[in-house]
Amino acid sequence: MAQKPIRFTHNGAERAVFVEEGANLLDVLRRGVGDLTPKYGCGQGTCGACTVIVDGAPRLSCLTLAETVDGGRVDTVAGLAEGNRLSALQEAFMSHFAAQCGYCTDGMLMSATALLKDNPRPTREEVVEAISGNLCRCTGYEAIIEAILTAAGSGGARRAG
Amino acid sequence: MTVHKGRGFAAINYPIGMNLGGDPSQALVHSNPDGKFMVSLSSIDLGQGMKSVTRQIAAETLGVPVEDVYVDTADSDTGPHCMGSFASRGTHRVGNAVIEAAKEARAVMLEAAAEELEVNAADLVTDGRGNIHVRGAPSRSITTGEAAMAAQFKQGRTVSGRGIFLIPLSEVSPETGEMTPVSCFAHAAMIVDVEVDDETGEVTVAKINSAYEVGRALNPRLVEQQLVGGAWMGLSHALYETTEPYYPDRAHGPTDFNTYLMPGPGDIAPHDIAILERPAPDGPYGGKGPGEMCANPVLPAVANAVFDAVGVRVRELPITPEKVLRGIRENGGVRPSRRAASGGW
Numbered sequence: 001m002a003q004k005p006i007r008f009t010h011n012g013a014e015r016a017v018f019v020e021e022g023a024n025l026l027d028v029l030r031r032g033v034g035d036l037t038p039k040y041g042c043g044q045g046t047c048g049a050c051t052v053i054v055d056g057a058p059r060l061s062c063l064t065l066a067e068t069v070d071g072g073r074v075d076t077v078a079g080l081a082e083g084n085r086l087s088a089l090q091e092a093f094m095s096h097f098a099a100q101c102g103y104c105t106d107g108m109l110m111s112a113t114a115l116l117k118d119n120p121r122p123t124r125e126e127v128v129e130a131i132s133g134n135l136c137r138c139t140g141y142e143a144i145i146e147a148i149l150t151a152a153g154s155g156g157a158r159r160a161g
Numbered sequence: 162m163t164v165h166k167g168r169g170f171a172a173i174n175y176p177i178g179m180n181l182g183g184d185p186s187q188a189l190v191h192s193n194p195d196g197k198f199m200v201s202l203s204s205i206d207l208g209q210g211m212k213s214v215t216r217q218i219a220a221e222t223l224g225v226p227v228e229d230v231y232v233d234t235a236d237s238d239t240g241p242h243c244m245g246s247f248a249s250r251g252t253h254r255v256g257n258a259v260i261e262a263a264k265e266a267r268a269v270m271l272e273a274a275a276e277e278l279e280v281n282a283a284d285l286v287t288d289g290r291g292n293i294h295v296r297g298a299p300s301r302s303i304t305t306g307e308a309a310m311a312a313q314f315k316q317g318r319t320v321s322g323r324g325i326f327l328i329p330l331s332e333v334s335p336e337t338g339e340m341t342p343v344s345c346f347a348h349a350a351m352i353v354d355v356e357v358d359d360e361t362g363e364v365t366v367a368k369i370n371s372a373y374e375v376g377r378a379l380n381p382r383l384v385e386q387q388l389v390g391g392a393w394m395g396l397s398h399a400l401y402e403t404t405e406p407y408y409p410d411r412a413h414g415p416t417d418f419n420t421y422l423m424p425g426p427g428d429i430a431p432h433d434i435a436i437l438e439r440p441a442p443d444g445p446y447g448g449k450g451p452g453e454m455c456a457n458p459v460l461p462a463v464a465n466a467v468f469d470a471v472g473v474r475v476r477e478l479p480i481t482p483e484k485v486l487r488g489i490r491e492n493g494g495v496r497p498s499r500r501a502a503s504g505g506w
Contacts, residue, residue: 046418097386099210128426135418138208140393141426143386 006070009033011079021068024063026050029076037077037106041135048134051107052076056116060133076104078114089113089151096147099136107134112148121152162360165216166367167470167501172350175182175454177444178250184328186250187241188258190219190266191321194313196291196306198223200232203240203254207453210383211251213447218256218445222263223270224287241291241323244502249452251378253345254334256445257326260271267324273312273320274303345441347449348374351392353462357470359495362482364400366468371458375438381436384451388434391455394432397423398456399463403479472496 003018010033017032029052038061040137041049043065052061053075057134092098097143099105099127109133115122115130127148128141136144177190178184189201200219206212212232220227233240274293278301280489286296287305294302312318331340344407351371357364369392378384401422404414415421442445460478468474472495473488489495 042418044417044419097382100210100390102208127214132425133428135423135425137394137423138388140391140432141429142389142393142432145426157188 004067006067008069008071009073011075021067023066025052025054025059025066025069025074026063026066028066029061029074035076035078038108038110039103040106041103041107043119046133046135047104047107048131049104049107051110051134053110053114056114056117058158060113075110075113077109080109087092087113087151089148091145092151093144096143098143098147104134104136108136108144112151114150115148116128122148124149127152163494164356165357165470165497165501166338166466167357167497168352169462169464169466169469170351171458173197173348173454173458175249175457176348177248177253177345177441178328178341178343178452179282179349180246180328180331183330184244184250184254186243186254186258186326188224188324189214189241189257189319189321189455190324191307192266192305192312194310196229196304197307198226198230198263199378200230200259200262201240202232202243202255202259203233203237204243204251205235205246205247206216209246209251210380211255213383214252214379214448215255215259218264221446222260222294223267224289224293226289226291226342229291229305235358238498241325249347249450249454250449251452252450253316253441253444254326254328254407254482255272255449256379257443258324260324260445261326262322262324267321269312269320269322270308270316273316273318275306276316277303277308277311293392296454303415306485318453327504344443345376345449346404347376347451347454348459349454351458353459353466355463355466355470356445357467357485359489362484362486362487362489363405363483364463364480366400366463366466368433369396369430369459369462370485371432372437373451373454374439375451376441376444376449377438378436379446379448384436385434387451388436388455389432391433391451391453392402392459393424393429395456395459396463398478399460400424400479400481403481469498469501472498 002021005018007016014027021027026038029038038052039049041047043062050061051058055072111131111134127145167296215233216230220230234482257501271282280295284296285293287293291305294300309320312320331342333340354368357366357367441449475484
């Protein structure tokens, strides 16, 4: 199969890789770049485990043609921390025990990172909407929602009821 | 269209572990020359917190800071035997094995320290911050790191311990069939409030209130996390997850997460939990295991709440809108309980 060279910014670093025609971004990140933070869950865009941020917007990397990020910017969980300092979202996920098996966590973090960039003070409903494409089998979502609200400074208060 | 409110209750006794030929788990503990301890297990942490809890248990027993303990899991080639992470047995079985192993390792650590301090090991205590000192005389002190170093480079000792916890096979009485398969039960009670739409058959869980008796909650945040996530899974089993029925036949059944339904973040119900701590006599520091029981009471409580709301007794899970509507039709209409009908909930 024909290979095509592409360049993109990956967590701030320039990358140049050869990609197969039709290769998806998830494969290129995991196998070409060696960034294992985007997870392969369903491979068809329904679980959200592979979520990354492309040019500022959350994308399902398993459904994104790698060629389409040529010249663009791709951000993953691997770029969230600065040195040993975790992002506010990562800290909030830890303090709220928002992960169990952890397989959905990287996708959740990227959906939430994209949300807070556009909407720094989201409501609970907006948080729910933002992560509605990310499946979690362990946590029951509550801790994740609270963690995102806390990181946003919107208060991690449990909803009334 | 009317939305009917209903309330359902369920209570469970949940056995910790199982007994199909004996139920053992083992642990090995050793110290490195720097006084940090390694707990070797082949038990698996699949997100439930086994590593965190066994680490706490080892640190508590050894008398060292939790930061000085590492837990290595999930390799049955290098770790001692464990039956596995199932039947809510991890904390109880593995935790007890870790205590035994850590006690043995602690005893060697204190002997090594005693030799260095020229005192009797029985007179030594740990402060949990990395120091060993003579009881009543904190100045006669040595760090766990120094003791471990001396043990290995001067005294030629391994600071190590072995532990096994076994619930032996319970024989069945040929006369009565009686046996004692488990030694430890956890308990829970749950109240679920639902709303049932009599036009669509949809059931919405509005509120969950629960009380769980889990022995001692060795890590309260992990326990709460387990109970919240488990209740979600119970809700999913009760109302959503199925590969049947699909029309016209199984070939049209779900093949992926698009068509296999589970509640999403917008479908969760507020859940208030009361955790009751009654330490188990045979549990590690009184702990039992909140594992599987966190999902179990949700199913009968939801089924009872649906019956309360509209009088339909669904006996096969999940309680899909179709089953609710068929039940209402068979009954000739909605039949709420007297309490539900009067708006008592």
